[in-house]
Amino acid sequence: MIPNTNYAKLKSSYLFFNIAQKTKAYVEAHPGTHLYRMGIGDVSQPLCPAVIEALHAAVDDQANQSSFHGYMPECGAPFFRQAVAGYYAKRGITLSEDECFVSSGASDELGDILDLFGRDKTSLIMEPAYPAYVDANIMSGNTVVHAASGRENGFLPMPEDPMNADVIYICSPNNPTGAVFDKAKLKAWVDFANAHDAVIIFDAAYEAFIEEDGIPHSIYEIEGSRTCAIEICSLSKTAGFTGTRCGYTIIPMELERGGCSLNAMWVRNRTTKTNGVSYILQKGGAAVFTEEGQRKIHDTIKIYKKNEKCLMEALDKVGIWYTGGKNAPYIWMKCPDGMGSWEFFDKLLNEIQVVGTPGEGFGKCGDGYLRFSTFGSPEDTEEAARRLVALLSK
Numbered sequence: 001m002i003p004n005t006n007y008a009k010l011k012s013s014y015l016f017f018n019i020a021q022k023t024k025a026y027v028e029a030h031p032g033t034h035l036y037r038m039g040i041g042d043v044s045q046p047l048c049p050a051v052i053e054a055l056h057a058a059v060d061d062q063a064n065q066s067s068f069h070g071y072m073p074e075c076g077a078p079f080f081r082q083a084v085a086g087y088y089a090k091r092g093i094t095l096s097e098d099e100c101f102v103s104s105g106a107s108d109e110l111g112d113i114l115d116l117f118g119r120d121k122t123s124l125i126m127e128p129a130y131p132a133y134v135d136a137n138i139m140s141g142n143t144v145v146h147a148a149s150g151r152e153n154g155f156l157p158m159p160e161d162p163m164n165a166d167v168i169y170i171c172s173p174n175n176p177t178g179a180v181f182d183k184a185k186l187k188a189w190v191d192f193a194n195a196h197d198a199v200i201i202f203d204a205a206y207e208a209f210i211e212e213d214g215i216p217h218s219i220y221e222i223e224g225s226r227t228c229a230i231e232i233c234s235l236s237k238t239a240g241f242t243g244t245r246c247g248y249t250i251i252p253m254e255l256e257r258g259g260c261s262l263n264a265m266w267v268r269n270r271t272t273k274t275n276g277v278s279y280i281l282q283k284g285g286a287a288v289f290t291e292e293g294q295r296k297i298h299d300t301i302k303i304y305k306k307n308e309k310c311l312m313e314a315l316d317k318v319g320i321w322y323t324g325g326k327n328a329p330y331i332w333m334k335c336p337d338g339m340g341s342w343e344f345f346d347k348l349l350n351e352i353q354v355v356g357t358p359g360e361g362f363g364k365c366g367d368g369y370l371r372f373s374t375f376g377s378p379e380d381t382e383e384a385a386r387r388l389v390a391l392l393s394k
């Protein structure tokens with residue numbers, strides 16, 4: 001038996017392993033030192049009370065014959081699908097319940113969704129990229145083509161002919177760069193996808209962090225997107241669900257390729273490959289979309305926004321170029337004095353005990369950049385910013 005030989009094509013991902021090794025070595029050599037961890041993409045604040053109450057109530061429901069739930073509908077409980085559709089409606093986007101699917105989080109969906117396209121397809125991935133896009137495509141036997149980005153285009157590549165792709169990944173607000181597409185730029189991608197029979201996978205995991213008016217939170221704010229785009233979203237960063245796991249995926253009824261409805265295909269996929277997401281988690285997830293839930297999650301997001309501001313002010317003070325921050329929980333800074341990503345990572349660790357994520361780990365064009373996450377504690381972020389200013393003003 002020959003296993004999936006595509007796995008042999010995966011590049012080893014040394015990024016987080018190397019970071020862990022280097023920080024471990026530093027702590028061992030300097031016992032008792034506190035590190036300012038600005039590298040992590042995990043949240044630091046707990047679930048909000050509205051979600052906790054809903055989770056507790058759902059656990060109690062499972063204890064009583066009259067309110068007990070067994071298997072849930074594979075594509076999502078009606079109350080969850082209605083809650084998602086209601087959330088989009090507030091932004092003027094009309095979705096039917098049947099277009100909203102529950103998920104166990106965006107990572108699962110980003111891999112599983114490739115089932116819709118079969119094998120040997122070409123996927124266009126903007127670089128620097130969230131590593132899961134690349135690896136999921138390689139595992140599936142797809143060819144990955146990169147749309148390179150850099151400071152010259154604000155890390156927002158635009159479609160160009162010839163760009164041949166069946167699937168196009170767009171992540172806005174972006175991880176790792178924090179860059180955001182405006183409506184005109186997204187419209188260009190939507191027009192391109194429709195003209196070339198491609199499907200856009202729009203990753204909206206960070207939409208709740210957008211604070212500027214006019215920046216699209218959803219691809220469905222763009223005319224023409226219902227015939228070319230799938231949107232994948234997550235409650236992980238929006239509402240602190242990284243360890244709780246719940247998200248949602250939107251597939252419009254009009255999205256067809258080769259005469260097949262991708263929505264119908266996804267229903268078939270989910271009903272074959274999943275038995276739904278637990279009742280308890282869907283209840284917790286639905287609570288995010290209530291008025292109280294929205295108020296509370298935005299209170300938490302404000303904490304991360306304060307971190308963003310603090311780091312941006314530090315970089316402004318020392319005149320370092322960066323993107324992101326304003327509408328995203330990531331800041332993507334140019335390493336000073338032409339330093340490479342790992343060189344600057346080492347300098348920060350050794351001289352001011354701050355840990356970032358080297359941009360090179362997100363693809364070749366990330367070299368020379370470093371990503372800061374704003375999900376850390378406010379105290380650590382303030383001190384890291386202070387140390388950064390002191391170091392870079394020398």
Ligand code: PLP
Pocket residue numbers: 041104105106107108130171174175203205233234235236241242246247
């Ligand atoms: N998409 C992007 C761009 C992310 O950065 C992440 C997590 O960091 C995910 C998806 C995965 O989210 P989830 O926790 O829902 O799997």
